[in-house]
Amino acid sequence: MSNISDKIQKLFPDYAVEEANVPIFxxxxxxxxxxxVALRDTADLALDYLVTIVGMDWTENLGxxxxxxxxxxxxxVGFKVLAAGDRQQPYIPSVADVWHVAGLYxxxxxxxxxxxxxxxxxxxxxxxxxDWVGYPFRKxxxxxxxxxxxxxxxxxxxxxxxxxxxxxxxxxVKGERRIFEKDDFVVNIGPQHPxxxxxxxxxxxxxGETIKKIxxxxxxxxxGVEKLCENLMYPQTLHFMDRLDYFSAHNYHHALCMIIxxxxxxxxSRRAQVIRVMMDELSRIASHCLFIGTYCMDLGxxxxxxxxxxxxxxxxxxxxxxxxxxxxxxxxxIGGVMQDLAPDFVQDVKALLATLPxxxxxxxxxxxxxxxxxxxxxxxxxxxxxDAIAYGVTGPSGRASGWACDMxxxxxxxxxxxxxxxxxxxxxxxxxxxxxxxxxxxxxxAKILEQLVDNIPEGECCVKVxxxxxxxxxxxxxxxxxxxxxxxxYLESDGSAKPYRxxxxxxxxxxxxxxxxxxxxxxxxxxxxxxxSMDYIVPDIDR
Amino acid sequence: MEVTTKSMPYEAWxxxxxxEKLVNELRENGTNVVVGSLDKLxxxxxxxxxxxxxxxxxxxxxxxxxxxxxxFDMARFGWEVARSSPRQADFxxxxxxxxxxxxxxxxxxxxxxAEPKYVIACGSCAISGGPFRNSxxxxxGIEDIVPVDVFVPGCPPRPEAMIYGIMQxxxxxKVERFFGGVNRQEKQxxxxxxxxxxxxxx
Numbered sequence: 001m002s003n004i005s006d007k008i009q010k011l012f013p014d015y016a017v018e019e020a021n022v023p024i025f026x027x028x029x030x031x032x033x034x035x036x037v038a039l040r041d042t043a044d045l046a047l048d049y050l051v052t053i054v055g056m057d058w059t060e061n062l063g064x065x066x067x068x069x070x071x072x073x074x075x076x077v078g079f080k081v082l083a084a085g086d087r088q089q090p091y092i093p094s095v096a097d098v099w100h101v102a103g104l105y106x107x108x109x110x111x112x113x114x115x116x117x118x119x120x121x122x123x124x125x126x127x128x129x130x131d132w133v134g135y136p137f138r139k140x141x142x143x144x145x146x147x148x149x150x151x152x153x154x155x156x157x158x159x160x161x162x163x164x165x166x167x168x169x170x171x172x173v174k175g176e177r178r179i180f181e182k183d184d185f186v187v188n189i190g191p192q193h194p195x196x197x198x199x200x201x202x203x204x205x206x207x208g209e210t211i212k213k214i215x216x217x218x219x220x221x222x223x224g225v226e227k228l229c230e231n232l233m234y235p236q237t238l239h240f241m242d243r244l245d246y247f248s249a250h251n252y253h254h255a256l257c258m259i260i261x262x263x264x265x266x267x268x269s270r271r272a273q274v275i276r277v278m279m280d281e282l283s284r285i286a287s288h289c290l291f292i293g294t295y296c297m298d299l300g301x302x303x304x305x306x307x308x309x310x311x312x313x314x315x316x317x318x319x320x321x322x323x324x325x326x327x328x329x330x331x332x333x334i335g336g337v338m339q340d341l342a343p344d345f346v347q348d349v350k351a352l353l354a355t356l357p358x359x360x361x362x363x364x365x366x367x368x369x370x371x372x373x374x375x376x377x378x379x380x381x382x383x384x385x386x387d388a389i390a391y392g393v394t395g396p397s398g399r400a401s402g403w404a405c406d407m408x409x410x411x412x413x414x415x416x417x418x419x420x421x422x423x424x425x426x427x428x429x430x431x432x433x434x435x436x437x438x439x440x441x442x443x444x445x446a447k448i449l450e451q452l453v454d455n456i457p458e459g460e461c462c463v464k465v466x467x468x469x470x471x472x473x474x475x476x477x478x479x480x481x482x483x484x485x486x487x488x489x490y491l492e493s494d495g496s497a498k499p500y501r502x503x504x505x506x507x508x509x510x511x512x513x514x515x516x517x518x519x520x521x522x523x524x525x526x527x528x529x530x531x532x533s534m535d536y537i538v539p540d541i542d543r
Numbered sequence: 544m545e546v547t548t549k550s551m552p553y554e555a556w557x558x559x560x561x562x563e564k565l566v567n568e569l570r571e572n573g574t575n576v577v578v579g580s581l582d583k584l585x586x587x588x589x590x591x592x593x594x595x596x597x598x599x600x601x602x603x604x605x606x607x608x609x610x611x612x613x614x615f616d617m618a619r620f621g622w623e624v625a626r627s628s629p630r631q632a633d634f635x636x637x638x639x640x641x642x643x644x645x646x647x648x649x650x651x652x653x654x655x656x657a658e659p660k661y662v663i664a665c666g667s668c669a670i671s672g673g674p675f676r677n678s679x680x681x682x683x684g685i686e687d688i689v690p691v692d693v694f695v696p697g698c699p700p701r702p703e704a705m706i707y708g709i710m711q712x713x714x715x716x717k718v719e720r721f722f723g724g725v726n727r728q729e730k731q732x733x734x735x736x737x738x739x740x741x742x743x744x745x
Contacts, residue, residue: 128680129644136679143679150643150682152650191648192598194627199600199645220645221600224678231677239674246602294608309612326609327602327699539601539640 004075007045011038021262022477024065024078032081033093033119039068039079040098046072049389049405050099051479052505054490055109057138062090062115067477067488067505071389071403074410078477083115089172091164094120101392104513112137112226116164116172122179123162127219127542129155137227179215180205187524191220195298195528198538200512202527209523214516218509222542229502234260234469235334237502242328244506245540247287248482250279253332255480258413259489260334262478263471271459272336273415278349278452279319279331281445285356286315287483288396288438288445295435295532296367299376304367311352311359318348334469336462349453356446360439368436377432381518381530384429391517392510395485396441397534400426400433407481421448431533438535470497482507484535504543508536546714548590548620556714565718582720589633590713592621593661596632598652600639603666603699607638615702622709629653634661634692634712636705640668640675641682653689659719661692663708666699673698690734 005023008015012035015025027035039047047068054065063082069075083090094117096103106117107126114135117123125132133147163175180186180203190201199220205212225244229237241252254276261268293308316326321342323329331338342348367373383393388401398405406423408416424440426433471493479488485507492501511534519530545553546562553559599607610617617623626632629652641649653662664685667673672683685691692715695708 127644141679148643148679150646150687152647152688154647154651155644191645192629192652194597198604199648220642220648221640222642222644222680223640223675224680225675228675228678243602243674246605290605290608305608306613309609309614313609313612313614326701327605 004045004070004073004077008039008077011042011045018080020078020475020477022067022076022078024080024475026080026082029081029084029092032079033095033098035079036066036095036098046070047075047077048072048099050095050102050105050392051076051486052488052490052503053102053105053109054501054503054505055113055115055137056492056501057113059139062087062113062138064092064109064115065475065490066095067490069410069479071405076411076477076479085172089116090114091116091118091166091172093118096120099392100387100390101510101513104510108509111135114138118164118166118172121161121163121177123164127222130158131156136224179203180213184212189527190217195532197294197532197536200536200538200541202515202531204524204527206524209525211519211522211524211527214519214527216512216516218512218538218542220542221539223539225543226502226504229499231498233497234471234499235467237499238333239328239330242330243539244504244543245482245484245508245537246327247290247537248283248484248487248540249327249329250276250283250331251480251482252487253330254280254414255478255482255487255489257332257334258480259476259478259491260469260471263474263476263491263493264334264465264469266335266463266465268336268463269459269461270415270457272461272463274452274456275337275341275461276332277414277416277419278449278456279329279337281448282315282318282349284445284483285442286312288442289315291438291535292363292367292435295535296373298528298532299373301367301370301373304363307359307362307366311356314352314355318345318352321345321348333462335465336460338462340461341456346453346456349449353446353450353453356442360442363439368439374432376529377435377533378428378430380431380526381522381533382429383514383518387514387517388429391514393485393514393534395482395507395511395535396424396437397434397511398485399424400437401429402427405486407479407486411479413478413480419448419451421445431529434533434535468497470495471499479505484508484537484540485511506540506543508538508540511536512538512541546717548710548713551710558711562714562718565715569718569720586717586719589659590716592624592633593709593713593716594624594626594631594633595622595709596629596635596652596656597625597627598635598637600641600645601668603638603668606699606702606705607636607665610702610705615706617706617709620706620709620713629655630657632656633659634663634709635689636663636665636709637669637685638665638699640673641685641688642680643682644680646682646688649685650688661712661715662689663693663695663712664691665695665705665708666697668698670694670696 018024047070049069051067056063066079111126160176184205187204191199201217203215225240242249289308289312293305296304323331383401385402388398388403394405421444473495475492477490488505490503494500547553664670672681675681693708693711
């Protein structure tokens, strides 16, 4: 880590550096765009992957922290940019032309904090209504329900988006831009559609049967989890993780527990580590099984759902015996896990591992080798490696494009470095590759479970943690691997028992946004194939 | 009259008071023999083929998928024909949080359901906002938006709980007067009068 700090300091000697678990450099906003280009293009930095943009309100000023990662050197580093202008109209130059996914993240920051990104081609609100009053994540936000009442009137729609620029006096000027061309034929798909995997809406411009452009419209399940967390104590914030990507419930729980433990300096027992990793991998198998089932169902192969749910139910039984729930387990807690394993856990996992190969073979026989499946999936929705990085598509979807982005390998955490498993990477980048990647990941997860199932060490499953847990002042950032990709968590503490800011960087947001890019020029029937193969979970997108 | 569903003894239901209240309401004004028998026949058919609308916003929707699969198998009860269009569905299983942006969409879906229509509020989010109740963007329960017939608590409810909930609904269908408008229908009209939407309700 210090290596990258030195390199950046050599290049930009006047930027102050703050040592956190990920070093953060402070960049003046007027230099930010040029710095960003240099960071991406300098050969020995090659910070080509924008993990997330964390919008911040430090009450005296607003700003954003950009977390960047290098796919070449696997280094991660943060850049803090304070917004210029007053609270009425704070602004930062946009870097949407440097990292493509930044355009989307900037919209999110604008939506929550009201920070304008100068030069962003699409500066609309992302999750909230066009006419929403106020910026909810600001510390002085007025949450009076009279300002933003529950309304059954349809929300106002607009064909225009805002663009902001600076005039010669340095004043912010607002302009307008059309989202679609004037004679485009726009079809609404969603939010209530059986194949959008939840309440996601695609405003699709079509030319005959060919897709010209998709405007991904989100926010139909935006629940404001990050803001809710700011008013809860650390142990209370945990349960929201179950309800983001409900298939990665264990993984997300694990991630948040880990970052809080890191901040508080809590060491957890080896037994708890092993249990957590086993639960993560069981979740991954269950998640990928459900993906295979629902994806095949979307494509018309309904029978597959019943085959794959059979395995999923088996896993849910294992979890239920230990955690007491089929979903939203709330199992990992700060200091370890809630309760010890059920007595027949080992036996059940062994039974699962024994049946898994036969099940996978069955899936391959029924679906993967099927000529209809091949025709519908192969060569459809190709995403290149460069685009996967630029659009921030991680997880199995990114790995299918040849980008080795498994955070269990890149940013090793817990006991993953000791485990022997392969990172599944394909090169085709099409829907079939994304499908197969998940099938192979099930095998790898099984491999991890095989290594651990007989080696669960004895010991306590949870260390003693004070009930009123207070974290020291500071900021922490960490990326882990959920079932769907890189899950980033940013935690800022002001020394109290509640987080000052908890930012969740979900893997599904960029995966949904990239649908626009890869469906252009494809047939509208392939939208379901492509969208399904991305395997996004809408509550995870919207939070 | 003991209102129950197939292979479920009347005593096994946990809450028979409300159904007895509905039965009394049904009996209050007496029934024409012909219309009454026809009602019974129609309700028997309707209560055994309730078609849900596939409507899921979050976690509860996944349990609804499990309900449709082989282990819990809602096809046993005649509910497996999940329709993607509200025009073809009988009831709406509101599985998940309803947020402010979703409210108009959700309300329109409800308006598009063909009469007679029913709503099951499934999970704590749909009932009260659940863990997200304090959020700036979450509706505090769907009761203010549409009339609700059955509440299924849980976060998410187990598939067994959902089965019990839909069975309650089919019981409710049985004590309705299809032609006369006793029980369900009036309440719904009152509700719509109190919560009008432009251009949808005449």
